[in-house]
Amino acid sequence: MTISIEELAKFCKRRGFVYPSGEIYGSLAGFWDFGHLGTELKNNIKSQWWRFHVQNREDIVGIDGSIITNPKVWEASGHISNFVEFAVLNKKTKEKMKMDAHEVKKIADNKDFEVLGEFNPMFATQVGPIKSDSTIAFLRPETAQLIFTNFKLVQENARLKLPFGIAQIGKAFRNEISPREFIFRNREFEQMEIEYFTAPRQSCPYLDEIKGIKLFLITEKEKKGKLMEVYKAHKKGIIKNPWHAYFLALELSWFLSLGANPEKFRARQHSSDERSHYSSDTWDLEYNFPMGWRELQGFADRSDYDLKQHALFSKKSMEIQDEKHGKVLPHVICEPSLGVERTFLVFLLDAYEDDKKRGNIILHLDPKLAPFKAAIFPLLSKGKQLETAHEIYRELLEEFPVAFDKSGSIGRRYARNDEIGTPYCITIDDQTLKDKTVTLRDRETTKQIRVPHKELLNTLRNLINDKTTFSNFGENL
Ligand code: GAP
Numbered sequence: 038m039t040i041s042i043e044e045l046a047k048f049c050k051r052r053g054f055v056y057p058s059g060e061i062y063g064s065l066a067g068f069w070d071f072g073h074l075g076t077e078l079k080n081n082i083k084s085q086w087w088r089f090h091v092q093n094r095e096d097i098v099g100i101d102g103s104i105i106t107n108p109k110v111w112e113a114s115g116h117i118s119n120f121v122e123f124a125v126l127n128k129k130t131k132e133k134m135k136m137d138a139h140e141v142k143k144i145a146d147n148k149d150f151e152v153l154g155e156f157n158p159m160f161a162t163q164v165g166p167i168k169s170d171s172t173i174a175f176l177r178p179e180t181a182q183l184i185f186t187n188f189k190l191v192q193e194n195a196r197l198k199l200p201f202g203i204a205q206i207g208k209a210f211r212n213e214i215s216p217r218e219f220i221f222r223n224r225e226f227e228q229m230e231i232e233y234f235t236a237p238r239q240s241c242p243y244l245d246e247i248k249g250i251k252l253f254l255i256t257e258k259e260k261k262g263k264l265m266e267v268y269k270a271h272k273k274g275i276i277k278n279p280w281h282a283y284f285l286a287l288e289l290s291w292f293l294s295l296g297a298n299p300e301k302f303r304a305r306q307h308s309s310d311e312r313s314h315y316s317s318d319t320w321d322l323e324y325n326f327p328m329g330w331r332e333l334q335g336f337a338d339r340s341d342y343d344l345k346q347h348a349l350f351s352k353k354s355m356e357i358q359d360e361k362h363g364k365v366l367p368h369v370i371c372e373p374s375l376g377v378e379r380t381f382l383v384f385l386l387d388a389y390e391d392d393k394k395r396g397n398i399i400l401h402l403d404p405k406l407a408p409f410k411a412a413i414f415p416l417l418s419k420g421k422q423l424e425t426a427h428e429i430y431r432e433l434l435e436e437f438p439v440a441f442d443k444s445g446s447i448g449r450r451y452a453r454n455d456e457i458g459t460p461y462c463i464t465i466d467d468q469t470l471k472d473k474t475v476t477l478r479d480r481e482t483t484k485q486i487r488v489p490h491k492e493l494l495n496t497l498r499n500l501i502n503d504k505t506t507f508s509n510f511g512e513n514l
Contacts, residue, residue, distance in 0.1 A: 067216030102183025
């Protein structure tokens, strides 16, 4: 049974993952605060993403741009003139919703809807003390533009050769008409984006890496969709752009490597009237959230739109001198753009289980994502056991976040840690004092083994980094 989004929100508040922002004053729609466990989980998601997409690759580097920048950036990008949304009222349900131009076209003859007006979802603010039109600036609605404006410097500084990518993780802001569905649609959120630059029509040298990866594909023409090998879908012309095929498969494989459920993912091609103002072809990676299939990550082909626009508005050339392609204005052939909060929901939803047999909730989070990697329990909360437990706690803390719990029965302490996704629990008992071993318990199987104190850190390190599994150890205690 899957949990509803409302139940998940309650669970997140109860366990310290996410709170409505400023709740003691009645909160503010579309804004959320992350609690002590939510902050760890969110940071782990971002660092795993950064490791996989930036640090582990030769062709992608990362930047960290500012949230407020010169407003000309948004003139050039088209966000001031084209980033327009419509407020629409459903007269029957009295619900206000946001629609884009193509959705408004679809409901034009439907008497149940009324278009209330059009507006730009960028948040405006004031830079400096004197109010005037020339001091208005905007909170960025996407992280992408700072990659384009810094593009030439980064390419030169990092000596990048085509094809290459520039990645960024950071806050974005949109004054959404109807923020809803917990942290799915917020007014303040974070994005993890890559702008991937190629020479025009440059082929993708990495396609062999995605062989065997399957994804349910819905195309503009084939709305029913079909489970297909992404590599073959490209070879058959179903996914025309090789870089779309590559990144769709790569992103799915990143989610699966951290324990997401493959059956809840599909890819859908945008219809021509649905695409953003800058895009010539767009795919979405969608996830089956409790409220239905929704966009998780966008993959737009932005071609040379942004670099051309910035060259035009700044009157500075955006062309680069590439070893192989000479003087060239690169194309962003694919822009994988992922929301941190939606990713947070995916990992929580796929991890959550209300285990009736065990009698408690279990978060089956991958150890790399889990807020605490282990929890330490002294069987007795006093004397030598407590002292040894503290000693082990301090040793492990040098390497990763660890919880310390000395209250309640051991069963209760296991349950508390299952519920927040702690993968391993360590109990210090009478035997520890005699033979310097501890019990190590696995969240997934509840199997327990005895490990010498001096091997504990290394055993945990290997378990967390997938270098060993619990099934490699001996008998259950
Ligand atoms: N640079 C391209 C871009 O921003 P987008 O489809 O508007 O494209 C990319 O946004 C991703 O950012 C989405 O797939 C989603 O994961 C996330 N996102 C967008 N708006 C959001 C919002 N209001 N709340 C939470 N996440 C959002």
